[in-house]
Each structure stands twice: as structure tokens, then as C-alpha cells.
Amino acid sequence: MNTIMTPTQKYNDLKALVKRSYADEKERNQIWEYIAGYILSPDRTQILEERLDDFTEFLGHEGRLAHIDIIVNALDTTKCDDERCNLFVYAIEKAHPNPWASFCYGETIGTSQELTRFFYIETEK
Known part of the structure; x- marks a missing residue:
């Protein structure tokens, strides 16, 4: 069964991918801030879905x-x-x-x- 992921689920999965990918906490935080700066609105209150979709291809990969x-x-x-x-x-x-x-x-x-x-x-x- 295919389920459609919500933007919040994609956002959380992307954040989890970053967390498991970068062992160094400082680098992990820097990378996440870079990505979040792109996928969140300037006031950081909304997920910009079209930008989040740019990263969706990374989800679900080993x-x-x-x-x-x-x-x-x-x-x-x-x-x-x-x-x-x-x-x-x-x-x-x-x-x-x-x-x-x-x-x-x-x-x-x-x-x-x-x-x-x-x-x-x-x-x-």
C-alpha cells in the first residue's frame, strides 16, 4: 500500500537522515541549518513544499x-x-x-x- 507522506513527515525524515549521516554534532547542525534555511519560509514558520520536494529523492535510500x-x-x-x-x-x-x-x-x-x-x-x- 502506498501512503502519501505529509510535508511534516518528509521534513522530519529529512532531519533524521541528516542526523544519522553526520556523526560530528557541529557539522550535523551546520548542514541542517543550511537545509532548513532553504526549505523553510524566511520567518521559519512554514515548510515550502516545492523546496522540500527537492530533497525528497534522498528519503528512503540506504x-x-x-x-x-x-x-x-x-x-x-x-x-x-x-x-x-x-x-x-x-x-x-x-x-x-x-x-x-x-x-x-x-x-x-x-x-x-x-x-x-x-x-x-x-x-x-
């Missing part, structure tokens, strides 16, 4: 959530975000031939740098 960060010059207009993501996806496919899923969004750091964080499921080899 393995752990992992990430790779890249920092780029946000003022460099020679490469668009899609091009940066496509180049990175190609690189991660070579580095992680086992099943993975990716999601990224940029966050401005300071005045000229942008953090792009790619999440994927890391499975046991």
Missing part, C-alpha cells in the same frame, strides 16, 4: 547523506549557474560511480563568493 562544497566567484559572469552545476555533476559521476543524487543551491558568502553545496547519497562500497 546509505548516508553527504555533500561536496564548491566556492566560486559570484561576480564571475562568464559561467552561468547551470554550467557550473553541469560541470560538477560530470565530475561527481566520475568520482562516485555508485548511485547518488544531487541537489544544489547557491548562498552568497561575503561580498564576492558563493557557496554551492551538492548533496548526494553515499552508499557503502
